[in-house]
Amino acid sequence: MGFSDFFGSSVLAAAVLAAVPLLVIATGELTMELSGTLNLALAGLVNAGSATAGTVTYVLGNRGIDLLWGILSSVVIGVVLGVAFAYVTVTLRVHQVTAGLAMFILTSGLGALIYRLGIGVTSRAVQFETLPQLRIPGLANIPYIGKILFSHNLYTYIAVPAIGILLWLLYRSNWGLRLRASGENPRAVDGVGVDVFRVRYISIVIGSTLASLGGAYLSLVLTGSYSPESAIEQGWIALVLVIFGQWRPIPLCLGVALFGYIEALTPELTLKLSSVSSALFLMLPFVLALAVLVATFRRAVEPRSLAKTYEREVRF
Amino acid sequence: MRVRFQYWFGSTLDTGEGSTWMIRWKIAVVLVSVAMVVAACGGSGGTGASRSSRPLSTAGGGGTSSDLRIGEIMTGPVSDNSWNYRQSIALKLMESKYDAKTTYIESVPVADASQDAQQLVSNGYNVIIFNSPAFFNSALQLARQNSNITVIAVSAALSIPDQPRNLWLEQAKFAPADYVMGYAAALVANGPKVCYLGGVELPNIIAGANATLRGAKAANASIGGEVNFTGDFDDPAKARLLTSTMINNGCGAFVLLLDDATKGVVQAIKASGKRIPWFSYNSDQSSLDPATYGGGYTFDWDQAYTTVVGKIRAGIRSGSYDLSTGFKLFPLYNMTNDQRNRVQDVYKKVIDGAIKVDSTMTDKVVIP
Numbered sequence: 255m256g257f258s259d260f261f262g263s264s265v266l267a268a269a270v271l272a273a274v275p276l277l278v279i280a281t282g283e284l285t286m287e288l289s290g291t292l293n294l295a296l297a298g299l300v301n302a303g304s305a306t307a308g309t310v311t312y313v314l315g316n317r318g319i320d321l322l323w324g325i326l327s328s329v330v331i332g333v334v335l336g337v338a339f340a341y342v343t344v345t346l347r348v349h350q351v352t353a354g355l356a357m358f359i360l361t362s363g364l365g366a367l368i369y370r371l372g373i374g375v376t377s378r379a380v381q382f383e384t385l386p387q388l389r390i391p392g393l394a395n396i397p398y399i400g401k402i403l404f405s406h407n408l409y410t411y412i413a414v415p416a417i418g419i420l421l422w423l424l425y426r427s428n429w430g431l432r433l434r435a436s437g438e439n440p441r442a443v444d445g446v447g448v449d450v451f452r453v454r455y456i457s458i459v460i461g462s463t464l465a466s467l468g469g470a471y472l473s474l475v476l477t478g479s480y481s482p483e484s485a486i487e488q489g490w491i492a493l494v495l496v497i498f499g500q501w502r503p504i505p506l507c508l509g510v511a512l513f514g515y516i517e518a519l520t521p522e523l524t525l526k527l528s529s530v531s532s533a534l535f536l537m538l539p540f541v542l543a544l545a546v547l548v549a550t551f552r553r554a555v556e557p558r559s560l561a562k563t564y565e566r567e568v569r570f
Numbered sequence: 571m572r573v574r575f576q577y578w579f580g581s582t583l584d585t586g587e588g589s590t591w592m593i594r595w596k597i598a599v600v601l602v603s604v605a606m607v608v609a610a611c612g613g614s615g616g617t618g619a620s621r622s623s624r625p626l627s628t629a630g631g632g633g634t635s636s637d638l639r640i641g642e643i644m645t646g647p648v649s650d651n652s653w654n655y656r657q658s659i660a661l662k663l664m665e666s667k668y669d670a671k672t673t674y675i676e677s678v679p680v681a682d683a684s685q686d687a688q689q690l691v692s693n694g695y696n697v698i699i700f701n702s703p704a705f706f707n708s709a710l711q712l713a714r715q716n717s718n719i720t721v722i723a724v725s726a727a728l729s730i731p732d733q734p735r736n737l738w739l740e741q742a743k744f745a746p747a748d749y750v751m752g753y754a755a756a757l758v759a760n761g762p763k764v765c766y767l768g769g770v771e772l773p774n775i776i777a778g779a780n781a782t783l784r785g786a787k788a789a790n791a792s793i794g795g796e797v798n799f800t801g802d803f804d805d806p807a808k809a810r811l812l813t814s815t816m817i818n819n820g821c822g823a824f825v826l827l828l829d830d831a832t833k834g835v836v837q838a839i840k841a842s843g844k845r846i847p848w849f850s851y852n853s854d855q856s857s858l859d860p861a862t863y864g865g866g867y868t869f870d871w872d873q874a875y876t877t878v879v880g881k882i883r884a885g886i887r888s889g890s891y892d893l894s895t896g897f898k899l900f901p902l903y904n905m906t907n908d909q910r911n912r913v914q915d916v917y918k919k920v921i922d923g924a925i926k927v928d929s930t931m932t933d934k935v936v937i938p
Binding site: 264265268272366375376379380381384387472477478481483487488517521522524525531533536 | 649655658771802804806808810814816819831833834837840855858
């Protein structure tokens with residue numbers, strides 16, 4: 255295998271394709287975790303968003319314009335599920351792990367239920383309309399780089415800078431400082447007059463919406479179909495990536511890039527090293543996830559109040 | 571009096587006057603319960619991450635007086651327009667044909683098959699169908715433990731040693747049909763290779779891959795071949811990335827043995843901007859991409875179910891049924907009349923036995 259097998263423009267373009275949903279979903283989870291909320295329902299949220307976006311697009315006519323409604327519907331389901339999760343964990347103060355697992359089970363089934371109610375079992379194979387490739391004039395023709403970075407779709411061109419802005423806000427703005435402080439020492443934040451509950455509500459809604467939007471990418475960009483397996487897999491990998499990134503933006507982005515690259519490289523390895531069982535290569539992303547967890551978890555310093563419910567009245 | 575203590579994960583519980591911990595736990599319990607109900611109702615729309623069943627109490631042709639109650643354990647979702655969908659149609663046919671009550675549990679993980687089948691038996695189902703060779707051990711176990719019911723297992727073989735007297739085997743070899751698909755793919759390939767993309771490396775599927783390559787060679791001696799597996803019949807994301815890479819490696823036509831993952835392949839073909847024909851199985855999937863779909867085949871599940879269930883009704887509770895040469899071609903698309911005729915001719919020869927397709931190459935893929 256040569257350089258182009260590992261770093262050819264096709265492989266790297268595929269890496270971008272695979273990394274975008276991970277970036278969106280992982281940033282959603284990061285936003286929640288920084289405020290002190292561990293959302294184990296992440297994979298389910300991705301699943302619900304994927305099903306909703308695809309189903310709404312299809313039901314409305316499956317034309318180009320319907321993609322917009324599909325993506326908006328994934329925002330709506332993300333907001334609704336985010337508010338529900340926030341209400342349960344922030345207002346009712348149900349333990350986050352318990353609530354997260356319950357919400358995961360719920361959203362795992364909810365996605366499929368939405369698909370079945372909207373589309374059902376049909377004799378005609380169903381494929382959702384997908385966002386077309388949008389080559390950016392001029393830039394897409396740059397040798398090597400053009401194919402990797404400027405031959406994608408509108409979702410990618412909007413999502414990547416938007417996530418960059420969100421990460422900047424999280425780490426460089428007063429709003430981000432309050433949010434992160436709520437995840438470190440909510441009592442102190444409360445003491446200076448910041449409404450911790452409000453901060454956590456907002457972070458959960460933003461995070462859930464991003465997870466749901468990541469799901470929309472799977473159905474309306476990557477595959478044109480709804481697959482709970484793909485959606486849930488992406489959600490769990492994104493959860494691992496937050497730990498990989500040690501709750502910091504640049505390591506998170508590097509982790510996303512690495513996983514996207516492995517996803518893209520796996521088919522190449524499968525084809526070129528045909529004497530090795532393809533099953534071995536299919537395990538690669540998961541083996542990497544496990545290795546990453548082992549390697550980074552001990553060094554990682556999570557927000558001090560992560561997964562802890564905040565109760566204003568409790569005395570220590 | 572207020573008493574505080576640490577519980578799981580270090581949170582604080584307040585059990586004093588006006589405490590809310592009990593309410594919270596009740597909410598959590600209710601949440602989990604609701605979640606499980608929704609999960610069960612939702613089942614699996616696209617593929618099999620979760621599973622669901624038609625409610626046992628309402629399944630089948632309501633109001634039937636027949637004692638024949640057929641329950642099926644399915645490996646994937648019935649909405650896959652493929653293996654499970656096709657068999658769900660055949661199952662439904664049993665309602666009108668034999669006045670049977672039917673139900674199914676879809677997207678069943680192999681590890682849960684025995685338990686789910688036992689649940690069907692407990693609910694009065696007296697014929698249990700396992701629709702994939704992956705369930706074979708569960709089928710055998712169920713047959714041995716419940717002599718009063720009859721089990722039908724889709725199997726990799728037509729006979730087994732000490733076959734229970736209440737076990738039917740249905741064998742569906744892919745090789746003959748895949749040979750025809752490979753032949754057709756080679757005629758219309760838009761590149762130097764005919765490529766086979768399967769879900770999981772199972773013996774029957776490996777034999778199908780080998781037959782595909784040999785069918786392609788029969789049509790075009792200079793054509794190359796390539797075989798790959800996504801590791802999952804229902805994961806379109808993996809299929810999409812793998813297909814893109816295969817197209818870059820010269821695949822000019824695809825023969826697929828995938829279910830929901832087929833959509834990922836189609837997406838990759840569309841994204842490539844090339845007119846790369848593809849062939850599938852179990853249903854006419856031309857609606858996914860009319861411009862590139864070449865055709866496909868299906869086994870005659872209706873006939874298989876009708877025959878085997880008919881014999882069970884007649885008191886013959888054990889035997890075998892071979893679907894392999896009973897496959898049917900769907901209409902062939904995007905090819906000339908001459909190409910279409912040549913494919914039909916090869917199809918007839920395979921069915922008649924004039925062309926012998928090797929179904930025994932089950933160990934590994936050998937590129938001819």
